[in-house]
Amino acid sequence: MLVAQITDCHIRPPGKLIYGAVDTAAYLARAVAALNALDPRPDIVIVTGDLVDAGAPDEYARLRELLSPLVMPWRLLAGNHDDRENLRAAFPDHNYLRGDGGFVQYALEDGPLRLLSLDSLxxxxxxxxxxxxxxxxxxRTLSAAPERPTMIFVHHPPFASGVEKLDGDPFYGAREFAAIVARHPQVERVAAGHLHRATTLRWGGTVASTCPSTAHQFALDLRAGAPLTYVLEPPAYQLHLWRADQGVLTHTVPLGDFPPPRPLR
Ligand SMILES: [Fe+2]
Ligand SMILES: [Fe+2]
Incomplete structure (x- = not known):
């Protein structure tokens, strides 16, 4: 089973650039084209939040236009830049967004790898x-299927990145989240976004990771007191390859115009 993850698309209304400089819609269109060109085709694409930049209806309308060309199924999560009500209003056919108790949380049961999405907004x-x-x-959801290998998607990573300004206000409930995951060894991975960088950590008895943004990245600056800045390093998506004999293996794939593959000789 092949699961593609894209994240932090930060779509703005038509004609508007993020930070007055970054055309996030063009970047997302490129990511969608790259995913559509994959062979084998991913079974599903999970978009792990910060779908748009200000949670506004015109941004969600544009997001919908940009994601609609995807030839495989896709599912959305909410991030801190999202608005649950406006998100649901723009995707009324995405029943799973109604979630549980007003939250955008759901389980995808179709494949050999069970996928859970959490609402960390x-x-x-x-x-x-x-x-x-x-x-x-x-x-409750993990307890219902302890024998099913499971991957959890959530917008915010429940750990510190080392980039001080990104870590400012810690994840509320992270310790309890880790304790639950640790009690359920079928959790193969916790996959997040939000950091606009790729990271990996042993966490809650499993592996936790983050996926780069489809657009701008946050600069890697580990100095104390460093300001938060963005950088136009190559955007990327991740491909999570599930195999029963191995678990979840992740490829981080840069997006850009690179020369085509060449034979080794
Ligand atoms: Fe973001
Ligand atoms: Fe975020």
């Missing part, structure tokens, strides 16, 4: 949050 804040209700849903 804390309205009005940049940080991630999993309240008692959301954590209880996770525990």
């Amino acid at each position: 804390d309205v009005g804040a940049a940080r991630g949050k999993l309240c008692a209700d959301r954590l209880a849903w996770l525990d």
